[in-house]
Amino acid sequence: HLFGTGGIPVPEFTWMGWQAAPPACLSARTIGAAATSAPWDSRDPRAFFSGGLANGRARTQLRALLASSDEATGALKIYDVKSGFHRLAQYEARYNRSRTRPTTAKVPVTEACSYRYALNLPGFGYSSRLRSLLHCAGVVLHVQHPSYEFFQPLLKSGVHYILLKGNHAVSDKLLPALRKLKQDVKKSAAIADEGGRFARRWLTHEGMLGYFKALLTKYASLFGEEGPKPDQLQGFARVNTEQDLLSLMRLCPCPTREETKGDEKLFRRLKQQATKCFARENKAALSAGTVKCRLWPPRGGYPGNGWCGPQPHCCLGWDCGTRPIGC
16 A cells, blocks of 8 residues: 555455465465474574565665675575566666676575564565564564555554664664664564564454455445445355355366366366356356456366466465456
8 A cells, every 4th residue: 555545455365376475365374383483592693584686775775785794794694586476677687787696596485484583675575575574473674665554554663573764774774773683682572572463463364354344344434335234244255165265256167187186087077167167257247348358267278368377375266267367
């Protein structure tokens, strides 16, 4: 959300079809388990960051700081990871010309839970990183940006995390902030604990869904709309099976031979059902005038153009929409 704009802050549940990271319904549990297995006293005392240093003011400042400061080299653990999903040519070309070392391999998001301190810097992947780092229960040093996630107004610097402000926050304020934190380890541990407690209370998948429901209800009331009826607000529809999810979200199945365990007849039957489903949904959407482009095909590339993730993360069917993004 960008303050002063007409938008409203909506929880980001990781991009549809994005395979490089688990969706929100799984990531909080995975990161929480990693945090629990790494008590504060056993953690690496350095500050952790993983991400590309080729984009954004804060990240280029960090790259310069590492090149010019022995203190930074000893106090920080940085993985300079090239973005695999997005590029800005003006950053990439300039960065590649001045590059003095290759980028490192990607590390799992749970790696941050092995460190006492973690950096959150504007740039690619910034939108949901703060949530993940808070779940790690370390001290998060967060460089402020005009955009913010829905929960950030509730956070207090020095209580839940450390907020660094200004255009030169990394070059001028990062190392002094780290020195201060390391001088009072007890206070640092308390900040880490409060940040983790905040994440466990408010930033679960269920918590974000609850916020989203309240947001839409309130937003409707501002325009004089009645909003959802009371019986529609008794929680969310329960999903026990793949078919429940597909029906609820109007998704079509994406059968694979692996899922049918080599049963070719079953696979062909499911494939035919999927083809009919997509044809039916496409016809309904076109007749309603709500979409003028192709539906995503199921995995395997039929019928027509499109893409579907190789393997759903959260629930079967989650990654395969009946309409392509951008319509």
